[in-house]
Amino acid sequence: MALDIKICGVNTPDALDAALSAGADLVGFVHFPRSPRHLAVSDMARLAGTVGGRAAKVVLTVDPDDRLLRDLVEAVAPDLLQLHGAETPERVAAIRAMFGIAVMKVLPVRTHADLAAVPAFAAVADRLLFDAKPDPGALLPGGNGRVFDWQVLHGLDPGRPIMLSGGLDPANVAQALASVRLDGVDVSSGVESAPGIKSPEKILAFVRAARTAPRFPLPVEGQAT
Numbered sequence: 001m002a003l004d005i006k007i008c009g010v011n012t013p014d015a016l017d018a019a020l021s022a023g024a025d026l027v028g029f030v031h032f033p034r035s036p037r038h039l040a041v042s043d044m045a046r047l048a049g050t051v052g053g054r055a056a057k058v059v060l061t062v063d064p065d066d067r068l069l070r071d072l073v074e075a076v077a078p079d080l081l082q083l084h085g086a087e088t089p090e091r092v093a094a095i096r097a098m099f100g101i102a103v104m105k106v107l108p109v110r111t112h113a114d115l116a117a118v119p120a121f122a123a124v125a126d127r128l129l130f131d132a133k134p135d136p137g138a139l140l141p142g143g144n145g146r147v148f149d150w151q152v153l154h155g156l157d158p159g160r161p162i163m164l165s166g167g168l169d170p171a172n173v174a175q176a177l178a179s180v181r182l183d184g185v186d187v188s189s190g191v192e193s194a195p196g197i198k199s200p201e202k203i204l205a206f207v208r209a210a211r212t213a214p215r216f217p218l219p220v221e222g223q224a225t
Ligand SMILES: O=C(O)c1ccccc1N[C@@H]1O[C@H](COP(=O)(O)O)[C@@H](O)[C@H]1O
Pocket: 008, 009, 028, 030, 032, 035, 036, 037, 038, 060, 062, 084, 131, 140, 141, 142, 143, 144, 145, 146, 165, 166, 167, 168, 186, 187, 188, 189, 190
């Protein structure tokens, strides 16, 4: 499967240009007022309206109510809804049914025990995104630049595309892709020069590093492919 590369927290035309010209497959727009990447519905609609089919549009929300989702869906016409809160499998299924839009559920991970809910979410979500679990009381549920032990995902096969996020950057994304089987990678703070300020150079370096990385499982030396 081709690798999906998502640049998230895109909040300006320059950041969007950088992500699109670097060749990102998905661009993420955050609606979460505490985030330095937050976009109001109308600002998101304006920015997302310029994507023009060059990448999939992802709207990120945290425990959204139906009203907010309806406003975002009408204004932005996303290709994918990223649910980054404590949404239950029942809520994920309801949102998917209500809007008829693919849903990516985020699962926060620190240890193997955090994967217990994978089958329940795999049954209702189109994709799963594994992100580093934030510390209790953290201001943001994601976008914290924290890495978790990728080996926790080793051997995981939920029957849905798997994306990885959490502290990825141009320097470590190749290592992540070599470590476990992934269908996609997602980055926000690792391609910024300051919180909420995307760096075009880092975006390009991230996409290049991810595109050229050997992916798990790596070929065994001397073995025919
Ligand atoms: O980016 C944010 O501000 C954010 C706010 C609320 C929920 C999630 C958020 N970001 C997502 O978190 C992961 C990991 O980000 P990072 O690369 O470690 O900075 C990613 O999916 C972001 O889109």
